[in-house]
Amino acid sequence: xxxxxxHTDAIQASRVIGADVYNTNGERIGEIxxxxxxxxxxxxxxxxxxxxxxxxxxxxxxxxxxxxxxxDVDAGGYVVPFSKxxxxxxxxxxxxxxxxxxxxxxxxxxxxYYGVQPYWH
Amino acid sequence: xxxxxxHTDAIQASRVIGADVYNTNGERIGEIxxxxxxxxxxxxxxxxxxxxxxxxxxxxxxxxxxxxxxxDVDAGGYVVPFSKxxxxxxxxxxxxxxxxxxxxxxxxxxxxYYGVQPYWH
Numbered sequence: 001x002x003x004x005x006x007h008t009d010a011i012q013a014s015r016v017i018g019a020d021v022y023n024t025n026g027e028r029i030g031e032i033x034x035x036x037x038x039x040x041x042x043x044x045x046x047x048x049x050x051x052x053x054x055x056x057x058x059x060x061x062x063x064x065x066x067x068x069x070x071x072d073v074d075a076g077g078y079v080v081p082f083s084k085x086x087x088x089x090x091x092x093x094x095x096x097x098x099x100x101x102x103x104x105x106x107x108x109x110x111x112x113y114y115g116v117q118p119y120w121h
Numbered sequence: 122x123x124x125x126x127x128h129t130d131a132i133q134a135s136r137v138i139g140a141d142v143y144n145t146n147g148e149r150i151g152e153i154x155x156x157x158x159x160x161x162x163x164x165x166x167x168x169x170x171x172x173x174x175x176x177x178x179x180x181x182x183x184x185x186x187x188x189x190x191x192x193d194v195d196a197g198g199y200v201v202p203f204s205k206x207x208x209x210x211x212x213x214x215x216x217x218x219x220x221x222x223x224x225x226x227x228x229x230x231x232x233x234y235y236g237v238q239p240y241w242h
Contacts, residue, residue, distance in 0.1 A: 010166060010223040013134040013156040035134040035158065042165045042187045042240035044158055045131060066163045102131040119163035 011071070020077030021049050021069070023084050032069075032078065033061065036103045043119055045107045047078075048098060060092040063106040065116040082114060090114075132192070134158075141198030142170050142190070144205050153190075153199065154182065157224045164240055166228045168199075169219060181213040184227040186237040203235060211235075 019032050030051030038045050046063040053059030069078040080087070091109050098106050111118050140153050151172030159166050167184040174180030190199040201208070212230050219227050232239050 008223050009161055010157055010159050010220070010225075012169070012220070013158055014138055014154075016158065017135055033135075036131055037134055037137065037156065037165055037187070038131050039188065039190075040130055044163045044165055048133070066158070067160065069160075099131070099133070102129050104131075 016047070019071075020075070021047075021064070022072070022075055022077055022079045023082055023087055024079070025084055026075070027084060028077075029080075029084070029087055030062070035066070036063075036098070036107070038102070041120055045103050046110050051092075061095065061098055062087070062090050062092055063098060063103070063110040065111055065114060067119065068114060068116055086114075137168070140192075141196070142168075142185070143193070143196055143198055143200045144203055144208055145200070146205055147196070148205060149198075150201075150205070150208055151183070156187070157184075157219070157228070159223070162241055166224050167231050172213075182216065182219055183208070183211050183213055184219060184224070184231040186232055186235060188240065189235060189237055207235075 013035055016032055016035055021029050021032060023029050030049045032047050033050040034048040036045040036048060044066040047066055047069055049062045049064050050059050051062065064080060068080050068082070072079045090113055093106060134156055137153055137156055142150050142153060144150050151170045153168050154171040155169040157166040157169060165187040168187055168190055170183045170185050171180050172183065185201060189201050189203070192198070193200045211234055214227060
């Protein structure tokens with residue numbers, strides 16, 4: 001059910017893709033390029049946040065735990081509870097690196113790096 | 122890891138959206154319009170499969186358990202282990218009906234109707 005602030009707990013993937021992502025300073029760090037979905041667990045592995053690059057060249061990707069993304073209506077995008085410094089020092093990947101081995105390495109590194117409770121057992 | 126047939130366990134949401142869906146008879150039943158994502162559980166609630174309608178009018182939607190969708194390279198889309206009759210008799214919804222109450226009603230009805238083991242506890 002929507003909370004008093006209007007937030008809901010469920011969202012369509014098509015609405016997530018392309019949304020902006022902000023850090024705790026309110027600075028835009030990038031946008032959600034995609035969301036990695038796992039079949040056997042029906043788990044949302046992570047959001048793929050693209051950042052950097054110029055005119056489409058050199059963009060790198062972060063894997064960000066899905067549960068860390070809070071939609072902020074005022075910001076018009078997602079806020080993650082991580083500082084600029086924390087995000088800048090996070091592991092980054094090419095698309096191939098993110099998706100090889102079914103994304104498990106990127107997922108495990110992300111949850112470990114950000115200290116987020118795993119959704120899996 | 123990819124299986125011998127090349128199937129992987131993880132996929133990007135952007136690649137799922139727009140994919141065709143087939144029943145056990147090999148008949149195309151519709152396409153995946155979207156995937157509903159739940160924040161607190163990091164769970165993939167269901168795929169939204171659009172079917173019917175004409176020239177964009179009158180389309181209805183099924184909620185199909187994510188774990189029921191098997192990507193078939195030869196078919197170039199997803200196969201669900203349900204017959205044409207089973208699918209045709211399934212609950213259908215408008216978009217509003219699917220997304221109200223955070224999709225919980227549609228999810229519970231779908232898992233119950235198709236007899237699929239819930240991913241949640």
